[in-house]
Amino acid sequence: MDVAVIGLGLIGGSLAQALATGGHAVVGFDADPATRGTARTAAAQAPARARWQVAGRLRDAIAHAELVALAVPLPALPPVLTELTGYDGLVTDVTSVKGPIRELLRQQLPTAAYVGGHPMAGKETSGFAAADPDLFTGCAWVLCLEPRETALPDWLTLARLVTALGARVVPATSAEHDRAVAAASHVPHLLAAALTTAVAGDPLAAALAAGSFRDGTRVAATRPELIAAMCGGNATAVGTALDGVLKTLAELRAALDEPDPATALRPLLAPASAARAAWPVATGTAVEVPWHADALLELGRAGGWVTGVDDERRVLRAVRPETVGGRP
């Protein structure tokens, strides 16, 4: 496929490299001239069969594109969409929130066919220098499917492309996606920031902090504007998920005031311990799912994922987990 990747940071850079390695004709673009220079050097030095191009202007990058993959941060998206005016091919993105992007596309680029995407891959480092064509191997990659809106053939095109990168394609509506990542990905960043704040003001505590602090706060080192854009762009769902966490923390806080706090804490902690020990769900039953939005969305809600598209038999190869919600 002819693919344009707009934005060559960690995700965009990794995606361009992975797609080029997979045999696609990739043209990348980044608004930052220095990033373009670095990417152009790397693209030219890739093995011959994984070589790709970096265009000097966005218009040139999309000139022959059948698919435009938007890999710019949420706040940078509106001006990019303005530059895409008139483009009528397939568009996907990799942004960590899906509802607002879907709305933006509907308003600013109604000519294009949009299938929202979100690879659940990242690092606390960012930028093209951190790009890695293997970043997506084994990761969950949401492809949004809106009943009575997304054209299934477009969704299948993306599913073929993304499963070929080694990712697990998870079908979900944008609303389902935004609720799920609020709890699974956005709230953890806020907890990490709050925990760092508690320890950073006390040199003795910072000196004694070890594994539980190191891991619990790793993502707090992410650039604050990225965390703010991510959580702020999904504020309603993040607020609801954070309320859920705060409710649990209030129960734990109350247990600490009991006459025998250890005994009061134990039953509150036991289900989380069992659930965490059972996570991640690495295996499940291999199933075939018909080419139908409802069946695909049901698979996603059950925690399942698509591993491939069987064009001959018109089914999707998929895995349905044997456990539910991380609980055996």
Added chain:
Amino acid sequence: MDVAVIGLGLIGGSLAQALATGGHAVVGFDADPATRGTARTAAAQAPARARWQVAGRLRDAIAHAELVALAVPLPALPPVLTELTGYDGLVTDVTSVKGPIRELLRQQLPTAAYVGGHPMAGKETSGFAAADPDLFTGCAWVLCLEPRETALPDWLTLARLVTALGARVVPATSAEHDRAVAAASHVPHLLAAALTTAVAGDPLAAALAAGSFRDGTRVAATRPELIAAMCGGNATAVGTALDGVLKTLAELRAALDEPDPATALRPLLAPASAARAAWPVATGTAVEVPWHADALLELGRAGGWVTGVDDERRVLRAVRPETVGGRP
């Protein structure tokens, strides 16, 4: 030194192996016959110069001990102290809370000289099978120093022993220790449990959970009775530290309700991002600290640590960090 290690789980087993490797005469004991069997086999198979013994009874383990290291969980401590009745040598421990242990020792074993200890090392696995003589290399190890209570020569004996294992000795009062670990180590376990609870009930969220969830919840898989004993045994300090975290989370929650949540979140997140990027404090200025409790406690409060004891010059070799509280 003749050292008895009582309790041969992860920490006790590692300590027995590390001390034996360091040339000390070690006798271990565990109340569980199966653990004693496993430990005895491992002790006998160690290289000749790192061989140690496992006694069949606690009395036999401490018969010749100059130092008894208590490595049993907090709830198991009172009966062990009863068995130690009459012992008048040096006692240390490795429990994650220091105030209650100090009180227990004062009541149950007033004949012994007690220097509370806490190596900030651990894994989410436990038991002798997970023991590792290198577990303490580079880790912070609190040795408690109570003004007008701890005999400095006893503290120095422990400091020599522990720095020789490659650990950083952090001087602190038991109250200072308990406040610091509440924030740095106990609260992270409660946050991890609350985050796991939020995600475990939603199979889609569990399927999308990636690095930020994995790291933020790693310690939630710890056995719930261990987390409960740890937090419950330090309930007052943990409650205060958790209140601090909840205050920050309430500010973040309010920012999510602002008309422009991303802009409201950014200044709340920026200090934590800078602090986490500057942590851990790996270096500092090499200093010498006089053999005096106040000077040692001041070093600990500043986030510094002791690396060795210079017996000839009667000073402690130490490192004082150049940054404060993880902030450059």
